[in-house]
Amino acid sequence: MAPQASGLIGPDLVGLDEDLGGTSADVIRVLAGRVAASGRAGSADALAEDAIKREASVGTGVPGGIAIPHARSSSVTSPTLAMSRLARTVPFGAPDGDADIVFMIAVPEGADKDHLTVLSTLARALIREDFTAALRAATTREEIVDLVDREVSGEVASAGVGTSAGAGASATSASASGREARGGAATSAAAPGSAGSGTARPRLIVGVTACPTGIAHTYMAADALVAAGKRAGAEVHIETQGSSSVTPLDPALIAAADAVVFAVDVDVRDQGRFAGKPVVRGPVKRGVDEPDRMIAEALAAVDDPRAQRVAGAGSVASGPVMNAGKQHLGQALKRWLLTGVSYMIPFVAGGGLLIALGFLLAGYGVALTAKGHTVNNAVYTLQNYTLLHLPPEGLGYYLGSAAFQIGGLSLGFLVAALAGYIAYAIADRPGIAPGFVAGAIAVFMNAGFLGGLVGGLLAGAAAYWLGRIPVWRWLRGLMPVVIIPLLGSIVASGLLLLVLGGPIAWLMTELSQFLNSLTGASAVLLGVILGLMMAFDLGGPVNKVAYAFAVAGLSAGSVANPAPLEIMAAVMAAGMVPPLALALASTILYRKGFTVAERENGKAAWLLGASFISEGAIPFAAADPLRVIPSSMVGAAVTGAICMGTGVTSRAPHGGIFVFFAIGNIWMFILAIVVGMVVSALVLVVLKRFVRRRTPLALEDAQAADAAAVIDQRQPVAV
Structure with a gap:
């Protein structure tokens, strides 16, 4: 019976035995172009930059000559796969060498759980030798499409996806045989006659895998660890904390576990469940690249009284500190x-x-x-x-x-x-x-x-x-x-x-006396600095430092001590400028300079900016950081200077224009925002019209990815 079409991939998205260049960025750009040409993304450049940024943080190469560059991007309209079988291998950061098969996974920002489940099923299949061998042996693009559809057809049928795709199965204790039939597993038991079989039960290991995107590595690491557990004669159960809903491990399994493995790039949710257990921790990519070593280390930790343990009981090693690994x-x-x-x-x-x-x-x-x-x-x-x-x-x-x-x-x-x-x-x-x-x-x-x-x-x-x-x-x-x-x-x-x-x-x-003494040019300079900080990373570390500085002194503000209230007003007004400026530029001043998706984001940015939610500018900044961020900083600096120079005050730490009753000199507050918004929007239009985005060299790729990555470090707080 023919497999049910997934809608993820078509012959126009597949290339066989082609030379796409010598770097991962070259390959990603070509595949992003295919996705855009198929009508599944509004901007090939925006999708490519998002994927390159993801690649710069952690290489997506996995053992076996496979690479899976992937990204969530506001430019993507439908979950999509693009594939290339390379004539010349390209480095993607795998430990065993370069990749000759590359699958690019492009996911919209709002992809639903069923779509993501299908995509994760394919990602898990890519670490199976039988599937990758079939990809290498295929002679036509239609055969590649058939292989992909055949692999994910079970998930398509069960999810009712039909024409698109998306994210991964959650974690769990499903039967090993059922998982293996679909190319992955979250659970394993020791094979009969293995080192762990016999009268004594095999060692029981539980764990969690999680990566920032939650599409591919989360599930591949889970399957790799399960397979390594079988080889070591251990019973392994992994909870995948991916993009879709998470099915927690059975508390009875956790209680009986001998050790814990965390292959994660983000904090483990509800880590206290594992309190007191010996733990081995590493990045999620290590779970893909070195699963046997992680399982061996976990088995060794069982009998080591000095082994690190999960926070919450007894000899506790901190979860967040341990998660830092070799972090500076x-x-x-x-x-x-x-x-x-x-x-x-x-x-x-x-x-x-x-x-x-x-x-x-x-x-x-x-x-x-x-x-x-x-x-x-x-x-x-x-x-x-x-x-x-x-x-x-x-x-x-x-x-x-x-x-x-x-x-x-x-x-x-x-x-x-x-x-x-x-x-x-x-x-x-x-x-x-x-x-x-x-x-x-x-x-x-x-x-x-x-x-x-x-x-x-x-x-x-x-x-x-x-x-x-x-x-x-x-x-x-x-x-x-x-x-x-x-x-x-x-x-x-x-x-x-x-x-x-x-x-x-x-x-x-x-410090308080110094701030109270600021008048005239000194106050204006402080407003400029605060405005630059608020727009630099739009909710990231620098933005939060400025915001925290403002709110820390808010309770001390009064009629006799207005400086803290003036700082709060400058920070809030400057933080409103970037989304409002981008809304103005994308929906009124220069619509043709923005994609359809960006123009839609611009409509929402009006309300987000008015509410002091700087994150409304992030979709624009992630797609074009080298033009959006500088223009936002210019306008925010102007707004901060006007607020501090004219003595605008705010007794509210948040709310934007909707807390007008808490703003002193409200009309000057509004004027400062409008002036900053117009300045930012005009600077951005000039940059978009006269400063062309060129294809960067390899070094510039990394710099662009770093600039975009600043945005991705934000906490989900609307400041």
Whole structure:
């Protein structure tokens, strides 16, 4: 019976025995051109740049002469495969040599689970020798299409995909035979007569595979580890945390497991399930390239009392720190700090907006000290009145007082949450309590935002090293819930309280006085710097530093101390400029310079920009970073300078134009945004019309990929 057509690939997307150049970028560009020529992508250049950026982060070559470059791209309209059998092999980073068979997987940003399941099935098949041998033996393009459709036909039928494709099966404990029939496995058992058979049960290994894209390597690594487990006589169960829904491993399997293998490039979801188990950890590509070594290391760790263990019990090695592998200290530090900032922002956003609502309902007098009382008006009002006995000012003042007080308490968690989640990023769950305590000490010492950073790092380091101390088995259960929080809090908070808190508090006082003294040209220069930072990476590390700097001082802002409120206004206005400018350019000023998909993104960017969601510009920046990012920075710098120079203030940390009631000098705020938006849009139009995008050389490929990769480091926070 003929296989059901997948719709993923057609003869026009296949090339046989061709010479496409000597670099991976050359091959990717040709395949991206085929996808665009077939009508499945709006821009070949945008798709190629997305795939090259992905290739620059981790090579997609796998053992056996296979390469699977892949990318999610806003330019792709339908999940697609393009394939080339090369006459001249090309390096794609595989450990055993260059690739002669290349499958490019192109996926839209919004590809659904069923489509992704089909694509992952094909990716898993590409590590099977019988399938790759058939690809090499094929004599026509139609035969290649038939082989692909035959391989994924079962998934097409079960998913009801019909005409397109997409992402991978989730993890699991399905039967080995059923998985193997479709070219992959998430579960294996020791073969009869193997080293693990006999009266004693084979070693049981569980694990997780995950890569940033979640389309190919996640599932290929799972299958490779399962196959390696069979060869070693071990029973292996792998949870694939890919793009589609994840089916968690059975808790009974985890409880009975002898060891854990994490082949991941991102943090493992719900890692605490594996707490206390010996662990071997590496990048997902190692799971594809060296599965036998990873399984051997896991088996050796079972009987090694000094083996690293998953965070959460006893002799614990931190998950995030271990995940860093050979990562440079500076990169790890950046990740820890960004984790803290990302978890802190919801406290800031909720609390700041509640304070702003309090001012709207009750007036700015709600924050002043009540006559004859040591508490502010909000607390005094709430303590002395009820809904049945309202204050003379009425219901609005009463509700505004409540909103102001709740918001103030929420902002009070800012530094503690920052420190707690920095420590969590370093030492996982055992670091949270010491981190929160250190953050509270920073507030007590008036060390502020900087004290929270230092306290979180100290608490995380203390919790991490305490977790590495070998202890008796009976004591392991007490380590994460009693001993690590106790000793970690003593070390980190003691250092802050007795040694570091005073100098940091002095530094924060000097910084505050310096900011308050800024006027005229100095304030304008600060606005320019903040605007450049907000537009540099659109939600990435540099953007977050500027945003965190602004929100850290928000609670200290007042009529007498307006500098923090002015900084907040400049940061928010500058962050609104990039998406608004791209919306203006793509939907009004220069429509023909943008693809159909970009023009659609431009329509959405109007609302995203107005709401202060800088990520609305990311689809444009990812496709054309060397023209979009500089133009965005120019306009954002202009907006920041105008805001700081004219004294615009914001008592809300988020919300854009929709928190107009919390903006001081609202018309100048709007004017600054409009001017910056127009400047950015005009600069971008000029660059698109007169600065042509040329095919870069190999060195420039890497530079372009690095520039785009900055965008991809963002946390999913709308700032």
